[in-house]
Amino acid sequence: MNNFSQFNSFDDNDEIAIIGMVGRFPGANNVDKFWQNLRDGVESITCFTYEELVSAGIDSAVLRDPNYVKAGSVLEDVDLFDASFFGFTPREAEITDPQHRLFLESAWEALENAGYNSETYTGRIGLYAGVAFSSYFFTNLYPNRDLTQLVDDFQTFIGNDKDHLPTQTSYKLNLTGPSVNVQTTCSTSLVAVHLACQSLLNGESDIALAGGVSIQIPQKAGYLYQEGGINSPDGHCRAFDANARGTVFGDGLGIVVLKRLADALADRDYIHAVIKGSAINNDGSLKVGYTAPSVDGQREVILEALALAGVEPETISYIETHGTGTPLGDPIEIAALTQAFRRSSDKKGFCAIGSVKTNVGHLNTAAGVTGLIKTVQALKNKQIPPSLHFQQPNPQIDFANSPFYVNTKLTEWKTNGIPRRAGVSSFGIGGTNAHVILEEAPTVETCHGTSLHSRPWQLLVLSAKTETALETATATLASHLQQHPQLNLADVAYTLQVGRRSFDYRR
Secondary structure (H helix, E strand, O other), rough: OOOOOHHHOOOOOOOEEEEEEEEEEEOOOOOHHHHHHOOOOOOOOOOOOHHHHHOOOHHHHHHHHOOEEEEEOOOOOOOOOOHHHOOOOOEEEEHHHHHHHHHHOOOOOOHHHHOOOOOOOOOOOOEEEEEEEHHHHHHHOOOHHHHHHOHHHHHHHHHHHHEEEEEEHHHHHHHOOOOOOOHHHHHHHHHHHHHHHHHHHOOOEEEEEEEEEEEOOOOOOOOOOOOOOOOOOOOOOOOOEEEOEEEEEOOEEEEEEEEEEHHHHOOOOOOOOEEEEEEEOOOOOOOOOOOOOOHHHHHHHHHHHHHOOOHHHOOOOOOOOOOOOOOHHHHHHHHHHHHHHHOOOOOOOEEEEEEOOOHHHHOOHHHHHHHHHHHHHHHHHOOEEOOOOOOOEOOOOHHHHHHHEOOOOOOOOOOOOOOOOEEEEEEEOOOEEEEEEEEEEEOOOOOOOHHHOOOOOOOOOEOOHHHHHHHHHHHHHHHHHHHOOOOOOOHHHHHHHOOOOOOEEEE
């Protein structure tokens, strides 16, 4: 059994810095747009027309079923891929699942976001990630016998099977640390974050990428609602509400770049937030059924994460819940959280909760890292975004006598002299649970060293593989500098020189 007397045995050496993050979410092709949507309370669920669904290949007989819900959350531009940049032939790109293609692009982007060139970095970069079942293979490739007969079966297997997502990415980006496929259904990407943290703490990796991706083909497709199932009857996720009847599944991708906090501080990396502690476990068999959640399993993983983080529950002021909006799952989640917090606190109503699934739906293997990125953005911006569609609490949840309340509007994230802290939960069908404790980034003195004594002008260098890409990179840099006028140009110049690969077209 966990207890909080263990706290003093942990120190800063166990903390992990988040030094980069990227994502593609419904209604947002980057993490900044994602935050804007969350802050503004935008629901990024798409309602499809009958014509759209028919053109996407959905059987018209299925569409006439009164229980067919014409809703889902989709990503833009999943058909696009810069094949030549990554050394793919057009045919190889064609037979590669969009999940693998977008993840590879995003892993490259994540390293650039963190300011590291994997070819010149002298340490080991690990990768822990998971991907959903390849519907692309069964809907686009398998029926196309003319295409599949032209290509090697093993190449098709590599481009679509779950096992090859991380190792193909490590091969293309020259990542020499551990490259591990993670599969725990809905909790996959948060479990990947935990495993990446462990890899950093035990010295296997010096930098680690962690995340997940889920894209279902065709994207424009609804689902058949079944009473008592996990899917919502109307395409909305009403987490913790009395009218909650399920969730809506969607597409998304998220990757975070991690580093030991002491190393990140020494290397003057930009730190988005700090992972104080994380834990994973499994429910075992003492529950209603294999697919059912467990109060005991969820409580224990939260207690373990708190103990490893060395923080008291009363110092946690926000929880990003799993929050699927199911009548069974929501009360169990709050019961588990309450039992965990009650081990050391009797205070009521001090911790806000929310669920990103009310905004973008359940992103399957990418769900956990999506909640993590949301919470990191909230810490950075010192605001808690609204959880949507909450009016009356589920009658099986006694919020009034719990430590928690559902945050329904954008609120300032106040603090009483201690750093802002949050928990992030992700629970998988089959019982593998994950919980991460986050803290806002430490205040770091930036006006020292080279930045303080830098020359009055800087050389900003850009390079790309094509002239068109160079123009795009230039426009992107200009836009970024306009949006972030507080950036120190000396730091920008440094990162562009040492944190980017050099290509033939330069400026």
